[in-house]
Amino acid sequence: xxxxxxxxxxxxxxxxxxxxxxxxxxxxxxxxxxxxxxxxxxxxxxxxxxxxxxxxxxxxxxxxxxxxxxxxxxxxxxxxxxxxxxxxxxxxxxxxxxxxxxxxxxxxxxxxxxxxxxxxxxxxxxxxxxxxxxxxxxxxxxxxxxxxxxxxxxxxxxxxxxxxxxxxxxxxxxxxxxxxxxxxxxxxxxxxxxxxxxxxxxxxxxxxxxxxxxxxxxxxxxx
Numbered sequence: 001x002x003x004x005x006x007x008x009x010x011x012x013x014x015x016x017x018x019x020x021x022x023x024x025x026x027x028x029x030x031x032x033x034x035x036x037x038x039x040x041x042x043x044x045x046x047x048x049x050x051x052x053x054x055x056x057x058x059x060x061x062x063x064x065x066x067x068x069x070x071x072x073x074x075x076x077x078x079x080x081x082x083x084x085x086x087x088x089x090x091x092x093x094x095x096x097x098x099x100x101x102x103x104x105x106x107x108x109x110x111x112x113x114x115x116x117x118x119x120x121x122x123x124x125x126x127x128x129x130x131x132x133x134x135x136x137x138x139x140x141x142x143x144x145x146x147x148x149x150x151x152x153x154x155x156x157x158x159x160x161x162x163x164x165x166x167x168x169x170x171x172x173x174x175x176x177x178x179x180x181x182x183x184x185x186x187x188x189x190x191x192x193x194x195x196x197x198x199x200x201x202x203x204x205x206x207x208x209x210x211x212x213x214x215x216x217x218x219x220x221x222x223x
Contacts, residue, residue, distance in 0.1 A: 052169035070212035154216035
């Protein structure tokens with residue numbers, strides 16, 4: 001996927017403005033109760049009608065649960081000593097990654113895009129709806145630092161993961177069919193991610209609890 005490699009200037013003079021709005025990690029309430037044992041058909045969302053037309057509707061997906069967590073994917077920490085302020089060019093190191101998956105597999109059919117659209121609606125996030133990953137060969141950031149201190153440059157996103165149900169329209173006649181749950185355990189799993197954020201954090205500046213920037217600041221160390 002195409003990656004942004006620039007930083008906007010932060011209102012505070014010594015670090016960059018966040019490209020995307022950060023958000024605290026939040027668990028979106030499940031549509032139905034889940035148990036440790038495989039969920040039964042009565043505890044999962046079901047199509048509005050038990051019958052379907054296989055010529056018109058092939059699958060019916062619904063989101064069972066969705067959890068949003070910040071993930072730092074690339075990071076580098078460094079010190080700007082007194083008398084060494086100015087412009088720095090830094091290559092970030094990969095520390096984690098997020099990929100779109102269905103049932104823990106990156107190989108899934110294009111018709112799952114509808115599921116990811118519903119995930120975006122449920123979480124109010126603009127999430128990736130196709131095969132994608134945050135992995136990249138190299139991220140280089142050029143930034144001006146006007147004050148000495150311990151800094152961290154980071155790139156990251158918000159990972160969205162949870163469970164879903166999928167029903168397939170099984171044909172019973174020329175224009176008739178029945179919805180059949182095709183997940184072996186009743187519910188499957190998915191992972192996707194939201195907007196990419198690149199920013200700067202500094203030891204002396206606290207970040208909102210649970211945010212991506214706070215997670216990045218924890219990686220600086222010696223604060």
